[in-house]
Amino acid sequence: MSQATLERIAPMDMGDLSEARDRDLMARLRRGDEEAFRGLFHRYAPTAKALAQRVVRQSHLAEEIVQEAFMAVWRDPGSYDGERGSVRSWLMGMVHHRAVDLVRREEAHRRRAEAAIPQAIEEQADHADDVVQQLGLPEERRIVRAALADLPGEQRDVLELMYFDGLSQSQIAEKTGIPLGTVKSRTMLGMRRMRDMLAEVER
Amino acid sequence: MTRDHTVIEGLMAVDALGGLDGDDRALLERERGSHGTGCAECALLEMGFAETAGRLGFALVAEPVDDAIVDRILGASEGSSASEAALGSPQPPRDELEERRGRRPRVWLAAAAAVAAVVAIAVVAAGTVMPSTTSVQATTSQRLVVFTGETEGTLAMAFTPGEPGAVFWGGDLPDPGAGKVYEIWMIEGDEAVSGGCVSPTDGVVAVRVEASIGTTDTMAVTAEPSDCPSTPSSDPLLTADLTTMV
Numbered sequence: 194m195s196q197a198t199l200e201r202i203a204p205m206d207m208g209d210l211s212e213a214r215d216r217d218l219m220a221r222l223r224r225g226d227e228e229a230f231r232g233l234f235h236r237y238a239p240t241a242k243a244l245a246q247r248v249v250r251q252s253h254l255a256e257e258i259v260q261e262a263f264m265a266v267w268r269d270p271g272s273y274d275g276e277r278g279s280v281r282s283w284l285m286g287m288v289h290h291r292a293v294d295l296v297r298r299e300e301a302h303r304r305r306a307e308a309a310i311p312q313a314i315e316e317q318a319d320h321a322d323d324v325v326q327q328l329g330l331p332e333e334r335r336i337v338r339a340a341l342a343d344l345p346g347e348q349r350d351v352l353e354l355m356y357f358d359g360l361s362q363s364q365i366a367e368k369t370g371i372p373l374g375t376v377k378s379r380t381m382l383g384m385r386r387m388r389d390m391l392a393e394v395e396r
Numbered sequence: 397m398t399r400d401h402t403v404i405e406g407l408m409a410v411d412a413l414g415g416l417d418g419d420d421r422a423l424l425e426r427e428r429g430s431h432g433t434g435c436a437e438c439a440l441l442e443m444g445f446a447e448t449a450g451r452l453g454f455a456l457v458a459e460p461v462d463d464a465i466v467d468r469i470l471g472a473s474e475g476s477s478a479s480e481a482a483l484g485s486p487q488p489p490r491d492e493l494e495e496r497r498g499r500r501p502r503v504w505l506a507a508a509a510a511v512a513a514v515v516a517i518a519v520v521a522a523g524t525v526m527p528s529t530t531s532v533q534a535t536t537s538q539r540l541v542v543f544t545g546e547t548e549g550t551l552a553m554a555f556t557p558g559e560p561g562a563v564f565w566g567g568d569l570p571d572p573g574a575g576k577v578y579e580i581w582m583i584e585g586d587e588a589v590s591g592g593c594v595s596p597t598d599g600v601v602a603v604r605v606e607a608s609i610g611t612t613d614t615m616a617v618t619a620e621p622s623d624c625p626s627t628p629s630s631d632p633l634l635t636a637d638l639t640t641m642v
Contacts, residue, residue, distance in 0.1 A: 210550055210552055210565055210567055211550075213540055213542045213550075213552050214542060214550045214552075216542070217542040217544060221544070227470055230466070230469075230470065231466055234465075234466045234469075235466075238461040238465070238466075239458030239459055239460065239461050240453060240454055240456065240458045241453070242458075242459040242460075242461050243453070243456040243457060243458050243459040244453035244456055246459055247456055252459075255459070256461065256462060256465065259461060259465065260465045260468065260469065263465070263466070263469055264469045264472070267469050267470070277443050277446070278443055278446055278447045278450070279447060279450070281450060281451070281454070282446060282447045282448075282449070282450020282451055283450065284450070285449075285450040285451070285452075285453040285454070286446060286449065286450045288453070289414060289449070289450075289453065290414065293414040333451070333454040334454050334455060334456075334457070336454075337451055337452060337454045337455040338455045341452075341455055352413065352452070355410070355413040355414065355415035356413045356414065356415075356449060356452050356453075357452075357456075359414065360415065361414075361415050361416070361417035361418075362410050362415045362416065362417060362420070363417050363418055364417075365415070377406055377410060378406070380406070380409050380410050380413065380415065381405060381406040381409040381410070383409075384409040384412065384413070384445055384448055384449075385405075385409070387448050387452070388444045388445065388447070388448040391447075391448060391451055
């Protein structure tokens with residue numbers, strides 16, 4: 194074989210690279226690679242904790258949820274199906290489901306602590322930016338926030354109440370006074386739009 | 397006639413956000429049943445919404461996490477082998493691990509035999525445990541391979557089997573050191589051929605290699621003097637095993 198030649202090209206979309214890296218970590222995790230597990234944990238646990246904390250409103254409960262979710266990942270990495278989506282969304286889905294389950298069980302307890310955690314996404318102090326900066330996640334945050342900001346306000350409000358506050362569709366209708374049918378339709382339209390906008394960014 | 401998916405789509409959108417309650421939970425199950433397990437559009441809708449919901453969490457500012465959690469998880473697993481076995485242990489069979497650990501260094505040993513002037517590479521690589529490589533199908537015909545190794549950062553290679561050329565992308569790669577560059581190697585049997593040298597700019601590498609990698613067993617990256625030697629002079633920092641590709 195003769196020596197090959199190199200040609201510089203435009204940088205790859207870092208989102209693709211990031212997902213390829215995640216899938217590699219998951220493949221190594223299936224073989225019991227502890228370093229791969231640590232890599233996945235350090236990459237996503239801070240955002241997973243932020244999500245859990247936003248839903249359950251208590252830091253220690255959020256850490257318990259993160260621990261429980263990552264324990265499930267470590268014990269059964271085969272539960273991730275690469276055909277069904279990205280590693281990051283799968284992980285966040287596991288954390289979110291656990292957080293919502295918890296608040297549904299401990300509704301009264303959660304509401305008592307509600308004032309303890311800042312509400313608005315924009316108002317939160319960026320405690321861990323120095324960590325996530327290395328991981329390329331601020332770019333993801335910018336993309337998702339921009340897509341959310343692009344939604345009509347009434348759709349964004351419903352999505353945020355449902356996802357970040359852990360409210361069910363009926364609870365949102367009750368809290369806002371919006372008819373249940375309207376909550377459902379705004380959710381569907383908002384999710385369609387978010388899905389399409391995020392997909393557009395990936396192209 | 398195309399079936400209307402509006403009802404199931406609405407239910408799935410709410411479900412992805414965790415907001416489904418009341419009779420709608422049962423309604424979603426009925427809708428799933430009526431569309432059937434082979435409903436491709438249903439699967440696409442569900443996956444699309446799940447992906448979207450998962451990404452919403454990244455709008456939040458990350459929170460510091462106690463590093464001890466990861467040690468507790470790993471420690472708990474080590475101390476509960478019985479329950480772990482019941483859950484399905486992530487550990488591979490021992491002989492598979494040994495086989496994986498043994499295979500790649502042997503490739504490097506063979507490569508080093510062909511380049512006898514450079515002994516160090518074989519010695520160091522033989523003692524190195526390298527995790528195996530993952531490949532994913534990038535498009536119908538393309539393959540994306542992620543390199544693994546001890547070096548920080550990420551390096552991936554995309555190529556089309558049977559066609560010349562491969563594209564390499566890297567991010568967060570450390571500087572190879574003063575007077576050094578990264579050199580890409582294609583290993584086939586006992587022969588190592590340089591794919592060229594490259595220096596990252598702000599940790600980023602993006603190059604196309606004009607060579608066929610169709611019969612290459614292993615790709616590797618070493619740090620080499622900037623004159624880009626034709627034989628490797630150091631141990632591999634990153635490798636990608638192409639023999640296990642799907």
